[in-house]
Amino acid sequence: MAAPSLPSRLNQAQPYALGLFRIVVGLLFACQGAASLFGVLGRDSVPSGTWPFWYAAVIELVAGVLILAGIGTRSAAFLASGAMAYAYFTEHQSKALFPLQNDGELPVMFCWAFLLLVFTGPGALALDKLFASRGEGSARQDGRDQAPAATA
Structure with missing residues (x-):
């Protein structure tokens, strides 16, 4: 049997590459927000409540962390975009x-x-997928453990 072609192997790795892309971009975005909000990483903090910079920093930090973790990725990415x-x-x-x-x-x-x-x-390595797979597994397990309904 022939070895899988390079495009086939790349397609198999695609979810992981996308997951790593999401993690790196989310981390960089969260760092932008943290730097602006807290005055870390060589940046001065933005005065609280100033439009639009403080609000942008909050969006950067919160959306960045959500994207990094893979929680509500599509919604957080839409807001961040x-x-x-x-x-x-x-x-x-x-x-x-x-x-x-x-x-x-x-x-x-x-x-x-x-x-x-x-x-x-989000690709691979997203917490959403971990929670979804646990929920599906427990739902299936619950369904199997239930006794069949009695018929009259």
Whole structure:
């Protein structure tokens, strides 16, 4: 029997590559939010309640952690993608046309990375899948343990 082709092996690894992509992007996004909120990682903190920077930092931290963990990935990624689109068009695009000219590469990359996760889902290694598989297993187990209904 012939060994699987390279595309076949790559397709088998795709959920894991997507899961690692989600973890790295979520971690980077959460670090952006933590740095802005708490003044860590070489960044000054944003004053509490300032529009839009403080609210963006909260979204970055919370959505980043959810995406990193794989909990509600599609919803969190949708919110994060929209936040980054807003950031780009309100803070960067007015300075110049292209992201390289207006320092908007990071919001653009985050925006498109999160939009990709909206459509692909979390991949492997997501807590949602762990909880779902446990729920299905216990539901099946509960169904098997029940005695059949008595017939008259």
